[in-house]
Amino acid sequence: MDAVKSSNLVKVYYSKEAVEALKGVNISIRKGELFTLLGPNGAGKTTFLRIISTQLFPTKGGAYVLGYDVLAQPNEVRKHIAVVPQDVATYGNFTPLEYAYYFSLLRGMTKHEAKVAAKKALEAVELWDLRNRTCRTLSGGEKKRAIIASALSSDADIFMLDEPTSGLDAVARRNVWAVLREMVEQGKTILLTTHIMEEAEMVSDRLVIMHMGTAIAEGTPEEIKRLAKEKFRVVVEGDLNSLGLVENGSRVVKFGSKWIVYVRDEDEALGIVGTALKKGLKAETAPVTLEDVFVKLVGGETD
């Protein structure tokens, strides 16, 4: 049985005009994996997560969590999930311990169980030492970890986190990634949304790229990267025209004085680097990144 499954999920928001946020999304998330919804702003990631977490009614289609219908059995679904919403803030007067403790009580734990769960969760996110500090005195990363701990303390089977690292610095982001991977190691299922490519590539077991309400690619980060016919990128700084690459049909993208040339194999990439260096240009090559493939797939790139 899948941890989460959606079939032909449609969501239309009606205000002044109808906006189709999800256009028939089919996604299956396996138990025990970290699955990422990757997409630009407005792709439908949050809408999908809010429907799955019983916060929003879909317009059409079905969604199931551990086999429970999110429409017909929301209370069953809620017993098995914990959610960290997008742009979640904290109450300044709350401490991380109070967040985790009270949220555990709301999950139905006894006071003793809640205390134990809160301690475990705060230790997991390395906030135990700061447990009695009010949230107003914590850094942005610490506040975010406090919220994650409050979800973590629930001991739910499935965690749904909507852009949990947005606004965090690199160190805080990596701390959160470590916590997420640790949760997966413990057998939890995680549904994550992000528009940060590095995050999706680093933490996901599998991911789906969403664009304008549609799932346009699904697989492991490596599988997604294989979707591009060009496997390598060469970054050249200087006058690219002297290399004759545009004429030979290579895909070239310009950023100021830098050019990115996409090529099919490593030999071709090394050949370009060699030629560029001989002509006195700066050049380096690397395999294509998830971001390269993502930009190509969502069509936001100027060739």
Added chain:
Amino acid sequence: MNLKVVKDVLVITALKSLPDLKRQPLVMFLVGMISSLPLYFIIVFGADISYGLIGAMVSTISFIGMNAAIQDIAWDRYVKIREMIVAMPVHPIAYAMGIALAPLMISAPSLIFFVAVTMWLGVLTLSSLLWAAVSLILCWAALSSVGFLISTYLKKASPYTLNNLANILGIGLGFIPPVYYPEEMLGSFSWIAAVFPTSNTASLIRVYSGSLSLPFEMVVMRWLILVATTIVFAVLTISKARWREN
């Protein structure tokens, strides 16, 4: 209502009140101080202090009920705690009751103070206190429901807008109708007192304190209006408030 719902009401009440009480204890005097303001003028101008004390009790309840319901829900949405709780096995009624009870707990010292002074001065006896308590509870329930309703209909309003609206309504309902002054001052418009839960409650408490004399049928009518107002707003809240959004 099962045990889990009762437990969740208590947890949400604690969650929404204890951290504030612990770290900003002055908050417990805030509503009471605002409600006491007219009392000073009543004392200075030598008017009957019982009007001021009863007014302060009702106006405290008015602030607690409606104002707090709007503000708390707005801020819960703003900081997204509400989204986290929606996705938990928590009944919406438990959430609503917890949200409504928390400010009552925060302002309880002020309320207890007013009740104590009222009894000390002999404005209320032990038996009339019982009727006063019932009417205050109904007033609190009615105004909390109004607060929830407003919050439900103004889902897209910012917390700041809702804050301002809550303050305007709180002051309006507490100070404009005959809450601090006798309804007889309105002359042929004294029926207005029955329309608002705040002034209706104040009039009923005055009846039991002996400072207002109404025919028995009129007292029954006032109770019926207060109960009906509470039921209507509560039913509207339950039918209109949705845990899951469309």
